[in-house]
Amino acid sequence: MNQGTFINKAKASGIIALDLLDYKPTTEIVELDIKEHLFMGMIVKEKEFKESIAAVDFSVYKDKAVGIICSTDAIIPPWAYMLLMEKLSPYAIHVDLNNAETVLLDLWKRRLTYADLKAYKDQKVVVRAQASHDPSLYLLAAGLLKPLVKSLMYGEIGLPKVIFKQ
Known part of the structure; x- marks a missing residue:
């Protein structure tokens, strides 16, 4: 019986993930x-x-x-x-005229805006899906990544939705 080697197609695809949770502020x-x-x-x-x-x-x-x-x-x-x-x-460390939820979103966007995203340059990138995230985070991520990446996707590495390819 021929036992083939298991190939992780997701890993072999060369797609790297960007998880927006990595940029969520931890400040109270x-x-x-x-x-x-x-x-x-x-x-x-x-x-x-x-x-x-x-x-x-x-x-x-x-x-x-x-x-x-x-x-x-x-x-x-x-x-x-x-x-x-x-x-x-x-x-x-930060004061704003908004409720806590809006302050969190603003700080999150600020962290993402000023993040060093050079590691994603010329890469195939999937922005991980998370239903609880505000859609404006995905809008911002797409705007920041489009000039850098070879292709931009949404979802998970194994089954991404292609947003654009160069």
């Missing part, structure tokens, strides 16, 4: 709801707002990314955000 992201510092949860009264902010221990935000939100439909003057940034800047 927290939200700061400024509603807690508003008069009646709705109104910015300068003196009360400044006193409330002064009483906060901002060191709890050390080495974290902070998404500033307001869970009520209040009108917040720009100086209030500037005051928050002044208090957060010695501690937080």
